[in-house]
Amino acid sequence: MSIAIASFDKSDQTAIDAAFQVAAAAQAVDLPDFPQLSRQQFEGGIRHPMPSRSLRMALATLDDVSVGYLVLYLPQAENVNNASLELVVHPAFRRRGVGRALYGHAVRVLRELGRKRIIAATVGPLPEGPDRPAVGARFAAALGAQPALGEVRRRLVVDQADHAAHDALLADARERATGYRTVTWQAVTPEEYVADVGYLDSRLVTDSPTGDLVLEPERVDAERVRGVERVLTARGRSPYHCGVVHEASGRLVAWSMIVVVPSVPRHADQQITIVDPAHRGCRLGLLTKIENLRYVLAHEPELREIDTWNAADNKHMIAINEQLGFRAVDAWTNWQLDI
Structure with a gap:
């Protein structure tokens, strides 16, 4: 099995469609109480970034099957040493090295751009709340990331x-x-x-x-x-x-x-x-x-x-x-x- 990582931009509809399918599948598992992800929501975020922010995207394939994607959000006015990271792996293809491959690609891109810091968010359960997969937190900790701010969704x-x-x-x-x-x-x-x-x-x-x-x-x-x-x-x-x-x-x-x-x-x-x-x-x-x-x-x-x-x-x-x-x-x- 071979994992391939390919960059794409907002003009690549095929890659956007593939990333959307991964995002929808992951959200259904990780956040089942969220409304079903709409294509309008997903594509809008890629095609229309916020002011003073640029994006870099990449798609992961495993034996030609789309299994994960990456979006790097790059501030252009303040916080120019930072990058926010969205890294999503299809639930059916987790624990196969896809996340690591996407992360490695992200680090290479960010170092080339002179960025020094990654910020990313994961979800987990509350003691008396619904079950949430801990896969994101385990992955972040394994990479050496530090928990910097805790939040609660209400x-x-x-x-x-x-x-x-x-x-x-x-x-x-x-x-x-x-x-x-x-x-x-x-x-x-x-x-x-x-x-x-x-x-x-x-x-x-x-x-x-x-x-x-x-x-x-x-x-x-x-x-x-x-x-x-x-x-x-x-x-x-x-x-x-x-x-x-x-x-x-x-x-x-x-x-x-x-x-x-x-x-x-x-x-x-x-x-x-x-x-x-x-x-x-x-x-x-x-x-x-x-x-x-x-x-x-x-x-x-x-x-x-x-x-x-x-x-x-x-x-x-x-x-x-x-x-x-x-x-x-x-x-x-x-x-x-x-x-």
């Missing part, structure tokens, strides 16, 4: 949400948020808030727990905000936003975003929620999350599940999410490896 099942409790939480948050008002929008940020969204987005690495990950804060300006919006549109994703405006200054000082993939309308991801440090203590994070949850549910009647990830030691945001009814599902580990 899920809100919409039909089980306690809307009366949400009403009470929202009333309390509004009472505490005197001098602020909420605004909502889809897709394109209103021009008067785009600089503030960039500022808040830039604070994410500074304000959120990052464990031992070696990360620089991103400098997100209005141009990059618009670039992200274009990418999400090109990928066929529908973002819903809620912000909080400080009425005295007119600035947007808190922001939350939920993203829906129309091809999988029952599922969404709760992504960033962040509050300007100068405006904390007024329940603005809770306010934006509840208002945005209501906003997305009013526009997405088929939505049934919302997932979110938090650093395991982000006690403040975890408390907010659990108040809203998010419950822990599985554990995720961000690994780091110097090359």
Whole structure:
């Protein structure tokens, strides 16, 4: 048996199709509660990378059968010594050296590019959660990677949400948020808030727990905000936003975003929620999350599940999410490896 690794790019539809089949098979085994992977989701990520990021891809074949793939995400503005790695092996072909072959290819490419560090994530079980294969964690540890940040995925099942409790939480948050008002929008940020969204987005690495990950804060300006919006549109994703405006200054000082993939309308991801440090203590994070949850549910009647990830030691945001009814599902580990 011979393992072959071949690079490909976004113009190679045959290779993209083969990688998609591997990804779909792996997700069905490793994350069975995820919605079935759609081709739109997978291809969108390859064809439309985020601003200031380039990709390198490779496909692994075993006796001419596609058995694994690799995507390297290469920051081009900040964190230029880093590379994020997505390495997936078909469940039927694991423990045959495919992962090692893909990893070896990745290291050769990254060294040629002058990169010094790989960051990658794996999933595992929680003590009282559903079973999850430990194959990813074992592989990362065997390569010498170090666990740098632990996260937990939580899920809100919409039909089980306690809307009366949400009403009470929202009333309390509004009472505490005197001098602020909420605004909502889809897709394109209103021009008067785009600089503030960039500022808040830039604070994410500074304000959120990052464990031992070696990360620089991103400098997100209005141009990059618009670039992200274009990418999400090109990928066929529908973002819903809620912000909080400080009425005295007119600035947007808190922001939350939920993203829906129309091809999988029952599922969404709760992504960033962040509050300007100068405006904390007024329940603005809770306010934006509840208002945005209501906003997305009013526009997405088929939505049934919302997932979110938090650093395991982000006690403040975890408390907010659990108040809203998010419950822990599985554990995720961000690994780091110097090359």
